Amino acid sequence: MKRGAKRRSSVWTCFEQLGKNWVRCKKCHTTLKYCGGATTSMMAHMTRHLPIEPLEEEDDDEKLVISAAPRTEEDSSSEAAHGASASPNTNTTASPPPEREQGERKRTRRSSVWDIFIKEDNEVRCTICDTKLKYMSSTTSMMYHIKNKHAEKDATSGDGVTTHAEVTELICRMIEKDMFPISVVNGDGFRELLAHTVHGYKMPSADDIAHSIEYHYQEKAEKLLLQMRKVEKMSLTVDFWAALPFQKYMTISCSFITEDWQGRSAVVHTHKLPSENHNTESITELLLSTAHSWGIAEKVITCVHNGTEKIWAHQACTSVNMNFVTCFATTLQRAVTDGLSEALLQIVAAAGRLVQHFTDNILASEALEQKQMQMCLPQHKLIKSSRARWDTICDMFERLLVHRWAIKAILSDRTVTSRQEAQALEIEDDCWQMIENFTPVLATLKWATTVISAETEASISNIYPITFSLIQIHLVPKENDVEQVLEFKLKVQNSLRKNMDVDSCDLASKPALIASMLDPRHKHLSFLTPAGRLTAKVKLHELVSKLETAITASLPKDEQQEIPVTPDISQMAQLSKTRSNTKNTMAMLLGSNYSSSYATDSEAQVDYYLRDIAPSLDINPLDWWRVNGPRFPKVATLAKHYLCIPGISLPPLLSEAGETFATNRTRLSPEHVNMIIFVNRNT
Numbered sequence: 065m066k067r068g069a070k071r072r073s074s075v076w077t078c079f080e081q082l083g084k085n086w087v088r089c090k091k092c093h094t095t096l097k098y099c100g101g102a103t104t105s106m107m108a109h110m111t112r113h114l115p116i117e118p119l120e121e122e123d124d125d126e127k128l129v130i131s132a133a134p135r136t137e138e139d140s141s142s143e144a145a146h147g148a149s150a151s152p153n154t155n156t157t158a159s160p161p162p163e164r165e166q167g168e169r170k171r172t173r174r175s176s177v178w179d180i181f182i183k184e185d186n187e188v189r190c191t192i193c194d195t196k197l198k199y200m201s202s203t204t205s206m207m208y209h210i211k212n213k214h215a216e217k218d219a220t221s222g223d224g225v226t227t228h229a230e231v232t233e234l235i236c237r238m239i240e241k242d243m244f245p246i247s248v249v250n251g252d253g254f255r256e257l258l259a260h261t262v263h264g265y266k267m268p269s270a271d272d273i274a275h276s277i278e279y280h281y282q283e284k285a286e287k288l289l290l291q292m293r294k295v296e297k298m299s300l301t302v303d304f305w306a307a308l309p310f311q312k313y314m315t316i317s318c319s320f321i322t323e324d325w326q327g328r329s330a331v332v333h334t335h336k337l338p339s340e341n342h343n344t345e346s347i348t349e350l351l352l353s354t355a356h357s358w359g360i361a362e363k364v365i366t367c368v369h370n371g372t373e374k375i376w377a378h379q380a381c382t383s384v385n386m387n388f389v390t391c392f393a394t395t396l397q398r399a400v401t402d403g404l405s406e407a408l409l410q411i412v413a414a415a416g417r418l419v420q421h422f423t424d425n426i427l428a429s430e431a432l433e434q435k436q437m438q439m440c441l442p443q444h445k446l447i448k449s450s451r452a453r454w455d456t457i458c459d460m461f462e463r464l465l466v467h468r469w470a471i472k473a474i475l476s477d478r479t480v481t482s483r484q485e486a487q488a489l490e491i492e493d494d495c496w497q498m499i500e501n502f503t504p505v506l507a508t509l510k511w512a513t514t515v516i517s518a519e520t521e522a523s524i525s526n527i528y529p530i531t532f533s534l535i536q537i538h539l540v541p542k543e544n545d546v547e548q549v550l551e552f553k554l555k556v557q558n559s560l561r562k563n564m565d566v567d568s569c570d571l572a573s574k575p576a577l578i579a580s581m582l583d584p585r586h587k588h589l590s591f592l593t594p595a596g597r598l599t600a601k602v603k604l605h606e607l608v609s610k611l612e613t614a615i616t617a618s619l620p621k622d623e624q625q626e627i628p629v630t631p632d633i634s635q636m637a638q639l640s641k642t643r644s645n646t647k648n649t650m651a652m653l654l655g656s657n658y659s660s661s662y663a664t665d666s667e668a669q670v671d672y673y674l675r676d677i678a679p680s681l682d683i684n685p686l687d688w689w690r691v692n693g694p695r696f697p698k699v700a701t702l703a704k705h706y707l708c709i710p711g712i713s714l715p716p717l718l719s720e721a722g723e724t725f726a727t728n729r730t731r732l733s734p735e736h737v738n739m740i741i742f743v744n745r746n747t
Contacts (some may be wrong), residue, residue: 067174075106127433136446170407177206179227180214180263190214191264206589231262236276240743246270246736248276282738284746288330292360295320297705300332300349300386304368312337314347315741316354321704325690329710332358336734367574368524370394387575390563392516392527393715399559400454400509408502411495412457414463418471418489419448431480435470442466451712458506461499462722468496501549507540509556516711523711525583525685527576531564532591552616571596572603575709582703583685584692588678601674608666608698615701669696 079087079096087098087106096105132470155234179196181188188199188206192214197205199395220737239246248254248272255267292298306312313336319329337347355361403411422428423446436443447463449456475486482591491499511532516523525612539553561567573576581604589597673696679688685707693700 067483070499073103075103075110078110079106089636132506155723170395175203176227177203177210180210182264189723197539213615228262228265231258231265232268232272235268236273236280239273240277240740241282243740243744243747246273249273260436277736277739277743279744284743286334289329289358290362291322291330292318292320293679295363296701297365297708298360298363299381299709300351300355300364300367301329301710301713302347302367303335304370313737314350316351317745318358318360319708321708323688325686325693325704327686327708331742334734334738334741336737343682368710368713376626389524389709391711393513393712395560395563396509396513397454398563399556400506402559403555405548405551405555407548408498408552411491411502412460412499414491415460416448418464418491419446420487421461421485422446422471423448427473427480430583431474431477432470435473439470442469455506455510455525458503459508461503461506465500465503465708498546498548503553505539505553509534515581523709524576524709525579525586527711528564528574528580529586529591531560531566535560536591572600576602577707579706579709582699582706584676584679584688585681585685586678587674592618601670604674604702605667605670608670611702612698620727664697669699672696673699 073083078089078090081087081098082095082395085097085099086095088095089109095107096109098106180191182191183199184196186199187196190206190209190213192229195209195213235249238244239248249267249270252660258265258267298318301317301319303315303317304312313334315334317329318332321327321329321625335350335354351367352361357366364386366387366389368389368391370393422432432446433443435441444466446465446467447456447459449460475481475490481489511533514529516526535557539557541550541553545553565571567576568574575590579602581589583601589600594599676692685703689700689703689707693703
């Protein structure tokens with residue numbers, strides 16, 4: 065039989081249509097979305113909010129039209145939002161929507177419900193409860209299902225649903241930040257964790273994670289390369305470290321100052337060194353190849369390293385056009401090691417055994433905590449020194465001195481410590497006196513390392529002021545010094561003088577001293593003799609003059625300043641006739657700037673800079689140059705070249721948390737070690 069004509073729904077007695085996609089209630093003037101001929105939202109509105117007689121249901125023909133009309137995700141989301149806002153406690157009065165053009169773009173963002181539902185032919189299946197729903201180009205039914213059945217996964221909430229791609233990205237970030245091995249994704253426990261927290265998540269393979277890390281590496285490398293192209297000069301840092309006794313690495317980093325006087329440092333490359341046969345020539349070749357690959361070989365002015373003298377021999381570095389500077393922390397470590405006598409080493413060993421006893425013995429440790437409370441002492445644990453770091457000796461001695469009498473009380477308590485243990489662990493009074501006298505000297509040296517390490521910008525300029533301060537003030541023997549402390553001071557003094565070339569005639573050419581002159585806090589060089597200050601000033605004049613010559617040579621000929629030509633006699637006679645004023649003639653002969661300047665512009669800038677008032681020690685030298693750079697442009701350019709040099713090499717990866725890296729990353733290839741360290745340090 066042939067179907068009859070469609071009957072118009074009775075809701076239109078209460079609603080009027082506004083344009084193509086909107087309707088308005090004649091009773092309360094509420095505006096609703098209207099699309100595809102569906103009257104469901106209008107019927108729900110009248111049933112809940114208008115006291116009228118029940119409306120007739122649409123006939124089958126109209127329902128057929130409604131179900132067959134295609135709807136966008138925007139329409140479905142709007143209806144779902146209206147359904148949520150139609151609760152009895154919600155005010156339905158709404159202002160008319162702004163006028164929209166018919167050619168308005170449709171939203172292309174993928175709905176978050178597809179993170180939970182999977183499409184299967186004409187149906188969709190919930191990955192949480194396996195419920196199947198009909199799918200007719202609308203996500204409304206899926207949204208209602210999530211809202212009613214899985215409220216904690218509500219896609220319309222502010223938290224949203226994390227996509228599987230986002231989970232994979234977070235796994236890559238975790239590996240990069242915590243420096244985990246890539247093979248962690250193959251672990252059964254890790255897979256169980258993700259299967260429980262992210263339903264239906266398909267764990268990527270280790271190769272997929274490696275490709276993602278490689279992409280992150282390439283992305284950061286391109287950004288770093290763009291920054292390097294804008295820099296005139298920079299410094300390299302070489303850090304030697306070991307993951308295991310048979311796995312040695314060399315990490316190369318760069319430091320530079322940006323155009324706006326911001327200090328920047330970034331890891332460039334990490335090379336795995338062969339277990340044997342790595343000499344100075346091979347290391348220098350790796351350094352140069354890395355610089356050439358990044359296009360910075362001509363920009364490197366200095367290389368700071370934490371290696372030994374055998375590795376960086378002067379004969380092997382003559383072919384390299386850069387200065388090599390030893391890390392100041394390494395130099396200070398060597399000086400302290402040279403100063404420790406056999407008697408001091410025995411005291412350090414005895415203190416270490418005492419600390420180890422309280423660390424291993426639970427009864428003694430608990431007794432120490434109780435004794436600290438009784439004597440109103442800080443609740444601190446004892447610190448044991450490490451052979452790799454001399455500053456831990458100072459930390460151990462300071463902590464022992466604070467808790468000396470509490471420790472003595474526990475060692476004399478036979479319920480806690482046996483007589484045999486007490487005799488083996490007891491430190492004599494003269495040794496305690498030695499610790500008390502020796503600790504302030506170590507503390508001063510530790511402060512020097514702390515200052516250099518904490519100074520994140522322009523740290524090299526502090527090296528020689530601190531070195532001369534240690535030699536001339538803090539390490540000078542005193543009358544009340546005991547023999548061992550006196551001997552330690554003299555040995556450290558001699559080691560610093562030797563390794564820092566304090567008495568060298570070529571001291572003014574050292575990059576660290578040049579940086580001190582370019583640091584406005586230390587430019588007066590008051591720690592040097594008058595002759596040394598004069599030599600350093602001459603060196604600064606020479607460097608600025610070379611810089612000016614190089615800049616002039618790099619400019620095109622039409623931009624270079626023309627050299628004035630002395631006029632001949634005929635020109636002079638003609639000019640003297642036209643200008644009878646003697647002063648004008650003198651100015652022509654001697655130059656217009658004769659009385660205003662007695663030297664070239666570069667020399668005047670250096671003199672004005674050195675005569676300018678020095679700022680306080682608590683200011684950042686880069687901040688000072690950011691403000692005062694326009695006053696001394698050529699000196700400021702030279703300051704960018706030298707103040708970018710770090711005073712110490714980067715903290716070795718083996719220190720502290722680096723030991724975990726050493727044991728857990730042995731399965732990584734050298735290529736992936738380089739990428740993970742690069743991404744981790746350049747975040």
